[in-house]
Amino acid sequence: MDQILNALKALGEPTRMRVMALCAQGDLTVSELVHILGQSQPRVSRHLKLLCEAGLLQRLREGSWVFHRLAAEPDHMPFVKKLVDLIPQDDEILLRDRERLQEVKRERAEKASQYFSRNAMRWAEIRALHVDDGEVEKALLKLVKPKGNEDFLDIGTGTGQILQVFGNHIHQGWGIDLSSDMLSIARANLEANGNHNCAVRQGDMYQVPFSAESFDLITIHQVLHYADEPVRAVAEAARVLRQGGKLAIVDFAPHEEETLRVDHQHRRLGFSEKELADICRECGLEIKEVQHLPGDPLTVTLWVAVKL
Template sequence: MVDRIAVMSADVVVRALRAAAEPTRLRILALCARGELTVSELVHVLGQSQPRVSRHLRLLVDGGLMERFREGSWVFHRVVHEGPMAGLVRTLLDGLDPADAGLAPDLARLGEVKEERARAAEAYFRRNAAEWDRLRGLHVDDGEVERRIVDLLPDARLGTLLDVGTGTARILELLAPRLDRGEGIDLSREMLAVARANLERAGLSQCAVRRADMYDLPFQAGAFDVVTIHQVLHFADEPGRVIAESARVLRAGGRMLVVDFAPHDLESLRDEHAHRRLGFADAEVEAWFRAAGLKTAARQHLSGDPLTVGIWLAGKRPAAERTLEEVN
């Protein structure tokens, strides 16, 4: 960690430390380290005016500690996760006590913001569980996506598979004939009810679903040969953390397949379908893979109108290889 910091010039480090050396800005850093946030979310959590929060954010971005990116009408802010500055940010934040009187109320309010968002998404899936299989195919050709998934996982036997955010268990159904065991997890009881009915009707006794949170999977490290995350990440507050937690339960040499939208500007998906993110660029997904000890093996794009689907396949690197890269 120390040698990562040492590769920056003294000027750069001084500018970064100056940016961080102010109570509100340190609070912002601590909040954004827990997921990317919009200005209005930060205004709500910090209880300060929008111009003040924007000014602090600008200084943090100028100091190299944070980055901002626009998606439709929303602008997200997050702490940098790669490069030498990420090491400096981690060092600053690791030493911060979350129970500190200046920070704990912020973290509690952030928890409320996230819970409110999760409730809205859950309500959406509750309303739409019965109709989900039709809704899923509304913007993309499901059949073509599924053919690509099958092509990217060509093995005669796939072993054990976890489908994260399984919804109606379509991915389990698709791959079940080649599975020794398939598990699906989802937060929505209504989606799980449809999933159970689908698996039962198809007679897929090697597959089961259960209620669990994708940020805290109820499985041991290395439990699965394959993990799939199909059209789930755009609902996530912290997509990188979903990938990291999924990578944890993957065995070394195991594969992760992520399917989601490429960047788009269909803002209506936020209002009508509870999406948080408007798709993902290859670089973003692949940075999350790297951070989780995964190596990109394939990326494909299925162009559609108005949405393009991205499919990303990665392999989990053996522990020894991952440690070697950390050291270097």
């Protein structure tokens, strides 16, 4: 009873209601909320503190950044979502907030797009600075255990490297990526490698251009740390995954390498086992296997989840 009353009291203020409506659209930093709300940083921080104390929001600290999102604990999620559903989406102030939120998201996307275009030819070299790709690829194949008859999708395929790794172990494969520069390289690599059962097309991880339950196996390889909304990206992967199918996520464990955010447009500085487990559970997936590949300074983690 006390928990519900505290949550209702916290939400019973216009700015905090606006914050909840915004955080329902994805993870946001204090500075982004300050820009959208047009209020001072101390005032916004105070509202966020009250919402977190009431169990409506959770804080995720990554280096010098702190993200805020709707509470994702199983006991809180249904209640929090019901409260968010009560917020009038056609309110004039909330509509303006969403417009500013879209501006923030466009700016993020433009920065990421510019980065990918500048570094398309150097992409493999840049990734090699952070992790031994060959070791990761061998571990990924061993964990997933493809049988040779799967329809396969690689989300955020980049240069098409994962398609090449899986090409001889699947029935057919697709890769999607937003960057036309990356796709040009991927097509050339697949042709040179003789992966004629694989193809690529332009597509958004948030709007995968395939119908529901189209694939037996999906990979999201070193992509999720760029995602504005990792939950939404995983949910979209789950949508096109067949029941009993596998989703393999490869990304960094939590770290403090701020240079990856500043120089390479990483939105997130890694993911913990618990956070990925919570995300997958929310999307109708269950993590079956986890493997860590320690590095210096970065550790790569592999998660394999099954659609329930």
